[in-house]
Amino acid sequence: MIDASPELKKFLATARSFVMADLYTIVLASGQVLRYTDAGLQIYYAGQNYSASGPLIKRTGVRAVRGIEVDTLNVTFTAGLNDTALGESVLPFIAGGGFDGATLNLARAFMVDWGKPVVGAVTRFIGRVAEVDPADREQATVTVKSPMELLDTKVPRGCISRRACARCTAPIAGLIGRCSKRREWSRPAATPRCASTPTYRPNRVGLTRG
Numbered sequence: 001m002i003d004a005s006p007e008l009k010k011f012l013a014t015a016r017s018f019v020m021a022d023l024y025t026i027v028l029a030s031g032q033v034l035r036y037t038d039a040g041l042q043i044y045y046a047g048q049n050y051s052a053s054g055p056l057i058k059r060t061g062v063r064a065v066r067g068i069e070v071d072t073l074n075v076t077f078t079a080g081l082n083d084t085a086l087g088e089s090v091l092p093f094i095a096g097g098g099f100d101g102a103t104l105n106l107a108r109a110f111m112v113d114w115g116k117p118v119v120g121a122v123t124r125f126i127g128r129v130a131e132v133d134p135a136d137r138e139q140a141t142v143t144v145k146s147p148m149e150l151l152d153t154k155v156p157r158g159c160i161s162r163r164a165c166a167r168c169t170a171p172i173a174g175l176i177g178r179c180s181k182r183r184e185w186s187r188p189a190a191t192p193r194c195a196s197t198p199t200y201r202p203n204r205v206g207l208t209r210g
Helices: 006-014 090-095 148-150
Strands: 018-025 033-037 043-045 048-050 058-060 072-078 103-111 118-133 139-145
Touching: 006 103, 006 118, 018 043, 018 048, 018 058, 018 139, 033 048, 043 118, 072 090, 072 103, 072 118, 118 148
Parallel strands: none
Antiparallel strands: 018 033, 018 103, 043 048, 058 072, 072 139, 103 118, 118 139
16 A cells, blocks of 8 residues: 555645655665656655666566565666765666665655645655676666565575474474464474474465464
């Protein structure tokens, strides 16, 4: 669900025309923050300036879905040598790992007209940079994945099994909680050690009757 302020909802319901701009907030692994907009002029919102003089930014569409599906956003940066990030040309900065471990927040701002104050904004996507494809000297494409991707991480890292397997030192039943008629939970006395620890994934919860 897209969350909008009451003021923005009223504006969108009554305005005959308005303009929109994407606002990109990129938080690098170092903690430094880059802010860009795809508008033709600088946007000031929530006490922050979003630069329009940096790289040209284009992105893929964003879907609004319920559940735990991992969504992906592809953002393409087209820049020249004069477009810089933290004092370095943008594309060499990205290709050199400058965006590794970064998070990206995409918001859409609404205004009566260009140059007018922002009435409000809604968050369209939040994720982490998962992959960088420096296509050529003029552009680079960054793949951003939603935080739901973390739920698909194997525990521990490097485990190749998806569920409890024959290599476990304890029976599979020992990994599943038992529920009595009085709805009291019991659990194994000790956590079994497994050469290939099971992977826990959403929507795969098992119950046995006791």
